[in-house]
Amino acid sequence: MKKTKETVEIEEQERNMTFEEAIARLEEIVRALESGSAPLDESLALFEEGVGLVKLCNARLDTAEQKVKLLIPNPDGTAEECDMPPMT
Numbered sequence: 001m002k003k004t005k006e007t008v009e010i011e012e013q014e015r016n017m018t019f020e021e022a023i024a025r026l027e028e029i030v031r032a033l034e035s036g037s038a039p040l041d042e043s044l045a046l047f048e049e050g051v052g053l054v055k056l057c058n059a060r061l062d063t064a065e066q067k068v069k070l071l072i073p074n075p076d077g078t079a080e081e082c083d084m085p086p087m088t
Contacts, residue, residue, distance in 0.1 A: 017053075019060045026053045 029050040032038055071079040
């Protein structure tokens with residue numbers, strides 16, 4: 001499927017969004033779709049944008065999860081840093 005100029009611009013904007021901005025935009029999209037007032041073409045475009053934002057947020061969360069470390073207390077009172085186990 002060939003990307004339109006609008007799709008490419010949206011993807012570029014998404015890449016520059018913070019996680020919080022992406023979540024806020026996703027909430028706007030959900031409200032717009034739930035209202036049912038947008039024409040079909042606009043609803044489809046919003047849906048596609050929302051899918052892209054969900055992928056972006058999931059990728060950002062995965063990256064953050066990989067950076068999180070656990071501090072495990074040792075019997076001598078020191079702490080050992082370990083990777084967080086994968087979430088299921």
